[in-house]
Amino acid sequence: MxxxxxxxxxxxxxxxxxxxxxxxxxxxxxxxxxxxxxxxxxxxxxxxxxxxxxxxxxxxxxxxxxxxxxxxxxxxxxxxxxxxxxxxxxxxxxxxxxxxxxxxxxxxxxxxxxxGFFAPAGGERPDDPDWLRFRVLGATNPAYFALYARRRMALHGDTLDDFARVKVKNAAAGALNPLARYRTAVSAEDVATSPVVADPLRLLDICATSxxxxxxxxxxxxxxxxxxxxxxxxxRAVSTVTPTYPKALLDLPDIATDSAAAVSPPPHTFRAAIARAAYEEAGVGPGDLSLAEVYDLSTALELEWYEDIGLCGAGEGAKLVRDGVTALGGRVPVNTSGGLGSFGEAVPAQAIAQVCELTWQLRGTAGSRQVRDARVGIAANQGLFGHGSAVVAVR
CATH class of the missing domain: 3.40.47.10 (Thiolase/Chalcone synthase)
Structure with a gap:
């Protein structure tokens, strides 16, 4: 055991x-x-x-x-x-x-x-893809997330309205969480009229530092x-696997040269590998999930997580949020805590906070954001330099 x-x-x-x-x-x-x-x-x-x-x-x-x-x-x-x-x-x-x-x-x-932005730490790291995008491309996190968002729009037809739906959903949950930093519900119009940070992402599409x-x-x-x-x-399971080469499995596009419209999605991503290893260890699958906490550094990135943790197929994440599947009261609520969009990044605490939310939900003590009859939950995130994690909790 x-x-x-x-x-x-x-x-x-x-x-x-x-x-x-x-x-x-x-x-x-x-x-x-x-x-x-x-x-x-x-x-x-x-x-x-x-x-x-x-x-x-x-x-x-x-x-x-x-x-x-x-x-x-x-x-x-x-x-x-x-x-x-x-x-x-x-x-x-x-x-x-x-x-x-x-x-x-x-x-x-x-x-x-x-x-503001987290400054890169640890000195010169020319073998680190994240350091390279910071230093060579000048792609801070919001810029990087924006490239992913544009890629989803080109490959899957995702829209700005789809990204806004993620924020509206998470803000509604965060408004019910006394521990969240931002506890105000927002509308799609609020998202659309917030300042552009990195096109197509606006201020309300990305998370703050906290x-x-x-x-x-x-x-x-x-x-x-x-x-x-x-x-x-x-x-029941903790996955901390590293990426697998070749590059296709990393899902790190050559953003200086790739044409998103011409490049097929990789067969599986690093994030998907993290979740898959956790499922295998726990002896459960995506169909067993009552809820999930995922790393919504941007609204578009949350849609990627839906696919990576197996809630749907590639390119189908936007349909889940359109249909209310991942909202409170939906079939598999995602980020019932309000997510990082409601909390902001306090880096070493984030994955622990995700497990706190799973714990309260599985106990049935999450109050007005409670998922009915919650039995299995997954928390997942991805960090710099090949770090990532998934935790499966059960009741």
Whole structure:
């Protein structure tokens, strides 16, 4: 059995608070421990998801959060995997539990993000496709997402209205989430009249940068049963696979030379490989999903995720959002939390926050955004330099 129990989930609200990431992480950790009905001394291990923007304490996040909570002898681990850092932290915690090294592990991620674009970190990296697009092409994330959006429009006939529908859907869910940064419903007209950032994407099509924190308390199934958590949500799979060559499988178009109208979609993408590995490990498939949390750095990118996690075939993502399939009340709601469009990016906390949302939905405690009879959920994201993740949780 590869399951581990989620005993507690907690977050610090997203926003621009102007305080240390340590404060956000400590608040999220305390909320998760309270949710688990456990004390800090009960924790055997702390796994921190690193932030590279917050100085040395951010590079040793596990120890930083352990110190902030009060040294009590727990082992510490710090991990970095760009936007997948939180899922890597969950994977590390799960491995420690399944190996018998710990009964209870606290997973924490938090960030204090700058305004505007994230500056590339880590120095010169000419073998990194993301560094190359930043430095050689000048393609910041919004520009890159815009190229993907144009590609979808050329290949599949997606429209600006389709992209706006994603934002309207996610904003409606975010308006119901007290932890979200943006809690106001928007209309398609609001999206269409917001400023252009990178054509065809407008301001409301892309996510902001944010401060925030998220934490989980994970345990062995035996510990959960002994302490009265017999019906706990379980993490059944964590996928952190890397891309597969040749280039076609990476879904990284040669954007300086490719003509989108002439290039067929690749047979499967890196994002699809991430999800497929998680499904295989969990013994479930897309047809089993009650909900999904995906990495909506842009509205157009969310449509790609529908296809990558197997909700539909290539080029069919826009039809799902047109038909209301992925909205609250639809067959497979996606981003019931409100997504990054409602939260913004607090990088090391994001994948953990996704699992928090799955946990609350699978428990049936998500309030007015609750998915009826939720039993299986997937959280998925992709980060820089071949990092990506998918987590399958079940009830």
């Amino acid at each position: 590869s399951d581990v129990a989620v005993l507690g989930a907690g977050m610090h609200p997203w926003g621009k608070w102007g305080r240390s990431f340590v404060e956000y992480g400590r608040a999220a950790a305390r909320a998760a421990l309270a949710d688990a009905a456990l004390g800090w001394p009960d924790v055997d291990s702390v796994v921190g998801a690193d932030t590279v923007r917050c100085g040395y304490p951010g590079y040793v996040a596990g120890a930083t959060f352990a110190q902030a909570l009060g040294w009590q002898g727990a082992r510490v681990t710090s991990v970095y995997a760009a936007c997948a850092s939180g899922a890597q932290a969950v994977s590390t915690a799960r491995a420690q539990i399944l190996a018998g090294l710990a009964d209870v592990v606290l997973v924490v991620g938090a960030d204090a993000a700058p305004k 401060d925030g924190g998220a934490a989980l308390v994970l345990s062995s199934m035996e510990f959960a049963r002994r302490h009265g958590h017999r019906d706990a949500v379980r993490i």
